[in-house]
Amino acid sequence: MRPSRIYPSPGEGPAASAELPGAVPGGRALPRLDREARLALLLVGPSLAVLLAVSTVPLLVLLGASLFRIELTRPWVGGFVGVANYAAMLEDVRFWHSLQVTAVYTLTSVALQLLLGLAFALALSAVVRGQGLLRVAVLLPMILTPVVVGLVWRTLLLTPRYGLLDYLSILLGLGSHSWLGDPRLALGAVIVMHTWQWTPFVFLVLAAALAALPVEPYEAALVDGATPWQRFRFLTLPLLRPAIVTVVVIRLIIALRAFDAIYAATGGGPGTATEILNLYAYRVAFNSLNLGYGAALTTALLLFTLGATVVFGRVRGAVEASP
Amino acid sequence: MSCATVTSLRALPRVAAMLVAVAVWVVPVLWVVATSLKPRTDIFTLPPRLWFTPTFEHYRVALGTADILRGLSNSALVATLTMLLTLLISIPAGYAYARLRFPYREPLFFYTLFTQMAPPVGFLIPFFLAFSRLRLLDTHAGIVLIYLSMSVPFAVWLMTTYFLDVPRELEEAALVDGCSRGRALVRVVLPQVYGGVAVTAVLSFINAWNEFIYASVLTGARVRMAPVAIFGFLTTEETLWGPFAATAVLIMGPVVVLALLAQRQIVRGLTLGAFR
Numbered sequence: 001m002r003p004s005r006i007y008p009s010p011g012e013g014p015a016a017s018a019e020l021p022g023a024v025p026g027g028r029a030l031p032r033l034d035r036e037a038r039l040a041l042l043l044v045g046p047s048l049a050v051l052l053a054v055s056t057v058p059l060l061v062l063l064g065a066s067l068f069r070i071e072l073t074r075p076w077v078g079g080f081v082g083v084a085n086y087a088a089m090l091e092d093v094r095f096w097h098s099l100q101v102t103a104v105y106t107l108t109s110v111a112l113q114l115l116l117g118l119a120f121a122l123a124l125s126a127v128v129r130g131q132g133l134l135r136v137a138v139l140l141p142m143i144l145t146p147v148v149v150g151l152v153w154r155t156l157l158l159t160p161r162y163g164l165l166d167y168l169s170i171l172l173g174l175g176s177h178s179w180l181g182d183p184r185l186a187l188g189a190v191i192v193m194h195t196w197q198w199t200p201f202v203f204l205v206l207a208a209a210l211a212a213l214p215v216e217p218y219e220a221a222l223v224d225g226a227t228p229w230q231r232f233r234f235l236t237l238p239l240l241r242p243a244i245v246t247v248v249v250i251r252l253i254i255a256l257r258a259f260d261a262i263y264a265a266t267g268g269g270p271g272t273a274t275e276i277l278n279l280y281a282y283r284v285a286f287n288s289l290n291l292g293y294g295a296a297l298t299t300a301l302l303l304f305t306l307g308a309t310v311v312f313g314r315v316r317g318a319v320e321a322s323p
Numbered sequence: 324m325s326c327a328t329v330t331s332l333r334a335l336p337r338v339a340a341m342l343v344a345v346a347v348w349v350v351p352v353l354w355v356v357a358t359s360l361k362p363r364t365d366i367f368t369l370p371p372r373l374w375f376t377p378t379f380e381h382y383r384v385a386l387g388t389a390d391i392l393r394g395l396s397n398s399a400l401v402a403t404l405t406m407l408l409t410l411l412i413s414i415p416a417g418y419a420y421a422r423l424r425f426p427y428r429e430p431l432f433f434y435t436l437f438t439q440m441a442p443p444v445g446f447l448i449p450f451f452l453a454f455s456r457l458r459l460l461d462t463h464a465g466i467v468l469i470y471l472s473m474s475v476p477f478a479v480w481l482m483t484t485y486f487l488d489v490p491r492e493l494e495e496a497a498l499v500d501g502c503s504r505g506r507a508l509v510r511v512v513l514p515q516v517y518g519g520v521a522v523t524a525v526l527s528f529i530n531a532w533n534e535f536i537y538a539s540v541l542t543g544a545r546v547r548m549a550p551v552a553i554f555g556f557l558t559t560e561e562t563l564w565g566p567f568a569a570t571a572v573l574i575m576g577p578v579v580v581l582a583l584l585a586q587r588q589i590v591r592g593l594t595l596g597a598f599r
Contacts, residue, residue, distance in 0.1 A: 040425035043415035054472035058449035123340035147535040
């Protein structure tokens with residue numbers, strides 16, 4: 001379990017990639033190709049060495065750690081435990097709860113992002129003036145420091161009575177609420193926050209896709225006297241389908257990685273109301289210092305993300321292949 | 324009803340949507356800026372006071388806090404180093420994937436992309452275990468190394484797409500003229516992808532500057548980064564909104580400036596994945 005190569009020394013890169021099977025195709029290859037291949041391996045070598053060291057080796061260490069009992073508060077109880085951590089996980093009510101929260105959080109926020117992003121893209125597709133301002137406006141939430149965004153929502157926007165959004169809620173007659181402190185409201189509040197952050201992404205992709213749609217079908221539809229709704233339902237929507245599927249796939253995969261903003265806003269609380277699987281694993285590993293069990297939870301998280309990526313990739317491929 | 328009225332009426336929902344979009348995404352940010360400039364007594368007045376005498380008091384407090392000042396300079400150093408190393412590693416790799424034939428090219432490219440799928444929380448435990456043995460906890464080298472795991476896959480992929488857009492003829496002409504491949508790359512091809520290099524630089528800087536999870540666990544008092552240090556104003560005993568807002572502006576300011584400078588390219592870089 002000792003990660004021996006976490007720190008690539010200079011010169012290790014090319015050497016590491018020269019060991020790849022097939023890197024030296026023997027005397028069969030033409031001298032020119034051979035030189036090209038060697039140059040290529042020299043150029044990609046450093047990137048492969050870095051990724052091997054900081055991404056593949058750590059994953060193997062993670063898998064290993066999930067089979068051990070590692071509790072920093074009780075260092076004397078260590079040792080190999082096999083799949084005991086995974087067995088414990090299946091009986092862990094909090095694990096199942098965090099899966100449920102992750103599903104609600106991910107699916108709801110991506111659905112909202114798609115609806116709002118599509119609506120904005122359709123409404124703003126023909127606006128000529130102010131595109132520059134609009135681009136800056138929608139760029140902001142995506143690039144701002146996520147953890148600071150979470151803290152700003154927690155304080156300046158959602159604090160009862162003094163937060164801007166709570167003030168709006170009072171003005172609208174909905175009253176003042178402890179948005180992040182009330183277990184019934186907290187999950188909804190962080191979903192709204194995530195939607196605020198990432199609707200612009202959906203908007204930008206769909207706006208670009210809309211701009212690239214062919215004009216002819218619309219001209220034909222106008223001649224045939226199609227209503228705006230018919231044009232949307234039978235032309236725009238089918239034509240946008242590949243872009244919509246792609247954007248949903250990307251958003252779902254990235255939403256599964258969400259951590260910073262929700263950590264800053266609620267830390268998973270109140271209680272476990274907003275505790276997505278990411279946050280639960282983090283809390284187990286670095287608040288309870290139970291690294292072995294935390295490793296098992298993050299391995300489960302990795303498998304979910306991997307599964308989702310493969311499944312979504314298939315869906316995307318199928319949609320793109322269909323006429 | 325005249326034709327002109329019809330169009331202007333039709334435009335109404337669009338203009339409204341535009342205003343709503345700008346308000347929804349810009350007002351909260353302006354709100355932070357306004358709070359950072361409000362005198363302490365005006366921050367909690369309701370209804371919110373829109374006219375106030377701006378003060379830099381909160382910035383003075385924020386920058387007078389050792390942790391914040393050190394956090395900002397640590398973040399700047401780490402983000403700059405990450406950006407430079409990322410460029411150094413990913414430009415040659417991107418060129419090779421776009422242009423050269425070599426064994427296992429597709430699987431290696433796929434591997435490069437695939438490494439970024441794993442959620443960062445997954446890497447925390449192995450890095451923590453490894454770094455405590457290698458004495459890399461709370462060091463600049465350690466955190467930069469980890470940030471490469473986030474930025475390199477993305478940067479290699481981005482640079483590859485930019486190199487693919489350069490016409491092959493340019494380079495072949497240079498090769499015919501007797502340039503070596505290396506010389507052709509530096510003199511002929513690289514100037515064609517300056518835009519791509521700029522986007523890669525900006526995005527890898529922003530990613531490292533914004534990063535929080537690794538910074539929160541793998542750095543301590545010495546290499547504390549700005550996004551971790553800002554929590555100091557929001558403890559359970561006291562919430563210092565003024566200095567908090569000022570620090571938020573100091574952290575988000577550089578990102579916003581970079582984004583304004585390269586907005587078109589960043590939009591392309593961020594949404595590229597959806598089109599390839």
